[in-house]
Amino acid sequence: MKDSVKRALHGSRQAVVVTVVLMLICGLLFPLLLTGLSSLIFPHQANGSLITVDGMTVGAKNVGQEFTEDYYMWSRPSAYHYNVYVEDEEGNQTYTDGTEFPGLGSGSNNYAPSNPALIERVEQDVVNYVARTLKVDTSELPGEAELLDAQMTYIAEKANISVDQLKQQAADIPDDSSEVLAYLAEAAGLPTEEKDLEALASEAPTLYQLQKESIAQAANTSIEEVEDIISSLPTDLMTASGSGLDPHISPASADIQVPRIAEASGLSEEEIREIISRHTGGKVLGIFGEDTVNVLEVNIEIGQAMGLLGSEE
DSSP, rough: HHHHHHHHHHHHHHHHHHHHHHHHHIIHHHHHHHHHHHHHHHHHHTTEEEETTTTEEEETHHHHHHHHOOTTOOOOOOGGGGEEEEEEETTTTTEEEEEEOOOOOOOOOOOOOOOOOHHHHHHHHHHHHHHHHOOOOOSSOOHHHHHHHHHHHHHHHHHHHHHHHHHHHOSSSSSSSSGGGHHHHHHHHOOSSSSHHHHHHHOOHHHHHHHHHHHHHHHOOOOHHHHHHHHHHHHHHHHHSSSSSOOOEOOOHHTHHHHHHHHHOOOOOHHHHHHHHHEEEOOOTTTOOOOOOOHHHHHHHHHHHHTSSOOOO
């Protein structure tokens, strides 16, 4: 009995000693060694690749930021708005678009390509981009109320009844906007089989279409010009990265912003393109990845050229 207890204690002691030793090696000594070596060999990168202007740290080279001014280059969409927030006098923290700031984070919504929420989000980003490019106030664009009015008019015409009559028959509008069209069709006495609803939906007004038409009208231009701007938008400028903190955009996404930046900043388009070229990185080893433009570095140089910022350190 004593021998078995001794063996058990001996085995337990060995397990504890090995655990402690490995914890010290892997959890303390190895990280300290790597941190020390990286600080000696790559001091700038080991400290976060921070960028300093006028003695103040303004960001990190490898972490994106959200820019909203017309004279700055805009980054890709981010589910976390690059953690940029404002705080009012009462301590309430909100993103720049007014939504609540839940705290520092990274990541994306991970919507599937077939998810209607992804389509809605991309369409909204497209509308916001085009509106700002054409100097249209996004707060004046049609919303859910205007969409409902347009859908009622559309269904009333299909059912050969007046809008007022349809409003009386459809007094309990669903909260879910995806169910509104089917509800209105049923209230108007139209066929509501799946194929019938699909046919109705294919021609029904959408918020996206209403907003595009509103932008064209407010900018005193044609819907064709609005569509041309949309068709020229690079994919990465309207889609979020997996981290939501991507510091880069593609050269195409940078180039399409040049006219807006030049007009707002007072710099020439040639100057803007020269700044972009200085902060464009090539493929890794000339093979891997794509050419990228660092948005923060471009905007710092734009700010310096405009006299808004001092020299970079």
